[in-house]
Amino acid sequence: MFSQSLIFLILLLGIGVIAKNQSLIIAVFVLIVLKAAGLDSKAFSFLQSKGINWGVTIITIAVLAPIASGEIGFRDLGGAFKSPYAWVALVSGIAVALLAKGGIVLLAEDPHITTALVLGTILAVSIFKGVAVGPLIGAGIAYMAMKIFELFK
Numbered sequence: 730m731f732s733q734s735l736i737f738l739i740l741l742l743g744i745g746v747i748a749k750n751q752s753l754i755i756a757v758f759v760l761i762v763l764k765a766a767g768l769d770s771k772a773f774s775f776l777q778s779k780g781i782n783w784g785v786t787i788i789t790i791a792v793l794a795p796i797a798s799g800e801i802g803f804r805d806l807g808g809a810f811k812s813p814y815a816w817v818a819l820v821s822g823i824a825v826a827l828l829a830k831g832g833i834v835l836l837a838e839d840p841h842i843t844t845a846l847v848l849g850t851i852l853a854v855s856i857f858k859g860v861a862v863g864p865l866i867g868a869g870i871a872y873m874a875m876k877i878f879e880l881f882k
Contacts, residue, residue: 735764741847748855753847777840781833781865828869835872842868 738757745753763772795801809815835842846864853859 735761738764741851744851744855748851750851750854750861752861753851781836784865785829825866825869828873829865830869831872831876832865832868832870835868835875836864842871846871 738761742754742757742761744750745757760769760773763769809818843864846867850859850861850864850867854861
């Protein structure tokens with residue numbers, strides 16, 4: 730009746746509720762519903778292969794929405810480069826995008842690492858009041874750390 734994967738999902742759902750992590754709650758709930766409906770065999774492999782790209786697309790839409798709404802324009806862009814903080818933000822944006830690229834590589838090559846990343850995110854949110862930004866950037870940081878570790882090995 731209860732498979733190991735379903736028990737694991739229910740455990741993650743409980744952790745999501747305790748941590749008040751809405752993204753985790755919704756994600757686990759959707760997966761449980763798909764599993765209960767018998768759609769898991771095709772849906773899970775499809776979501777696994779396309780989900781990260783969809784997520785990146787949705788995040789990109791959210792980031793670009795202020796430009797589309799007119800909140801941010803060329804004047805803001807030009808003014809931003811007059812501030813040293815804007816240059817720090819620019820470099821940070823580049824660094825995060827490059828880290829996320831490494832995260833995609835890591836998750837594709839080593840998908841079981843997702844479990845540790847999700848657990849780390851849940852612990853940071855529930856214990857340290859962190860913000861869940863998803864496993865992609867965590868995977869990118871892990872990928873970078875692993876590459877640095879390999880240099881000294």
